[in-house]
Structures are given as structure tokens and as C-alpha cells.
Amino acid sequence: AQTVTQSQPEMSVQEAExxxxxxxxDTSESDYYLFWYKQPPSRQMILVIxxxxxxxxxxxxxxxxxxxxxxxxxxxxxxxxxxLGDAAMYFCxxxxxxxxxxxxIFGQGTELSVKP
Amino acid sequence: DTAxxxxxxxxxxxxxxxxxxxxxQNLGHDTMYWYKQDSxxxxxxxxxxxxxxxxxxxxxxxxxxxxxxxxxxxxLHINSLELGDSAVYFCASxxxxxxSTDTQYFGPGTRLTVL
Numbered sequence: 001a002q003t004v005t006q007s008q009p010e011m012s013v014q015e016a017e018x019x020x021x022x023x024x025x026d027t028s029e030s031d032y033y034l035f036w037y038k039q040p041p042s043r044q045m046i047l048v049i050x051x052x053x054x055x056x057x058x059x060x061x062x063x064x065x066x067x068x069x070x071x072x073x074x075x076x077x078x079x080x081x082x083x084l085g086d087a088a089m090y091f092c093x094x095x096x097x098x099x100x101x102x103x104x105i106f107g108q109g110t111e112l113s114v115k116p
Numbered sequence: 117d118t119a120x121x122x123x124x125x126x127x128x129x130x131x132x133x134x135x136x137x138x139x140x141q142n143l144g145h146d147t148m149y150w151y152k153q154d155s156x157x158x159x160x161x162x163x164x165x166x167x168x169x170x171x172x173x174x175x176x177x178x179x180x181x182x183x184x185x186x187x188x189x190x191x192l193h194i195n196s197l198e199l200g201d202s203a204v205y206f207c208a209s210x211x212x213x214x215x216s217t218d219t220q221y222f223g224p225g226t227r228l229t230v231l
Binding site: 033037039044050089091101103104105106 | 147149151156157158159160161164166171172174204206208210212213214215218219220221222224225227
């Protein structure tokens with residue numbers, strides 16, 4: 001069974017600085033998708049970024065980028081120019097295509113705080 | 117203009133009661149999901165429906181019964197509520213159930229507290 005591990009329960013960053021959140025996963029599949037979701041105190045789950053395993057190029061979305069290392073099964077999230085609004089719980093998630101009903105398998109989450 | 121909505125947002129009830137949580141999506145998606153987030157914030161899939169048909173039923177007690185009257189709605193009914201059912205329940209939807217461009221969009225969550 002696939003597992004997703006986020007080894008940093010909490011992280012802190014100074015406003016305007018850069019922070020990297022770690023995620024590793026375990027799978028025997030070659031085709032899959034990876035996601036980072038953000039959950040602010042409002043509780044809403046918000047998609048931050050997604051990566052298809054067959055793509056070698058790392059995904060980027062404005063200040064958010066990933067470092068996808070397929071062989072190492074690593075999928076870290078880099079947040080540049082951190083803003084106060086980035087403070088939230090961040091979840092890494094894995095999904096297989098057209099199998100297991102499309103379910104997302106989540107990591108334990110990393111609580112990010114941003115200091116002014 | 118909420119894409120995925122849930123009602124109620126908060127639900128406080130006594131042990132042993134039966135309650136329902138409703139979910140609606142206006143995205144035209146074919147697939148809907150229920151996830152449970154426990155007190156340690158761990159999220160886990162419970163159910164998945166595609167075109168009103170059940171495609172995922174994770175190891176969930178049969179006190180939990182999802183119902184999908186149409187593609188846009190997936191309701192969760194819980195019988196004989198127990199203390200351990202206290203959690204945040206998230207509804208989500210996606211265009212399909214695993215395609216390459218598929219992304220799941222979440223509702224705001226329902227915080228269920230069983231006393």
C-alpha cells in the first residue's frame with residue numbers, strides 16, 4: 001500500500017524568506033500524481049500545486065514550486081517570499097490514476113507559521 | 117458561487133443519535149468523495165462515488181451510509197453516533213476519478229462533535 005510521510009510536524013519562516021516543506025512517499029507504481037494542499041485556520045482545503053510523475057519538469061505556481069525526485073520518492077514544496085497568509089497546515093498527497101477510485105492518500109501534515 | 121458546499125458547518129449532537137451531512141457541487145463533476153479528518157488532523161478517504169455509483173468504500177463502519185441522489189449531491193448519514201465519530205468531515209469532487217488532469221476540490225468541512 002502507498003504511504004506518504006511528512007517528517008516535519010511544524011516549520012517556521014520569517015516573512016519574505018524561503019521555506020521548504022518535505023514529503024516522501026512509498027509506491028511501487030510508476031504512474032501517479034502528487035499534490036500539495038493548504039489548510040488555513042478557516043479549515044478550507046486549497047490546492048496549492050500538483051505534479052504528474054511522468055513529467056520531469058518540476059511544477060511551479062507563482063511563489064510555490066516543487067522539487068520532485070522520482071527515484072528518491074521525494075516531493076518537497078518550496079515557498080518563496082513567504083507571506084503572512086501562507087501560515088497554514090500543508091498536506092502532501094498521492095493519487096494513482098484510475099485505480100483505487102481516485103482516492104488521495106495524505107501525509108500527516110506540516111504546520112507552517114510565518115513570523116512578521 | 118461556492119463550488120463545493122456542505123451543510124451544516126457545525127454539528128453538535130448526543131451519542132446514539134442519527135445525523136446527516138449534505139454535500140453539493142456545482143462544478144459539473146462526475147465523482148464525489150467523503151474524507152474524515154481526525155483530531156490529529158489526519159485525513160483519510162471514506163467513500164467515493166462516480167456517477168452516483170459507489171466506487172470506494174474504505175473500512176468504514178456500516179453505521180456510515182453515503183447516498184448520492186444525483187451526480188451533484190453526495191450525502192453522508194451516520195447512525196448511532198459514537199464519541200469516536202467526532203471529527204471534521206470533508207466532501208470533495210473531481211471531474212473524474214483518476215484522469216491525468218483530475219484534481220479534487222474540497223468543501224469547507226463539517227465539524228461533528230458527539231457528546
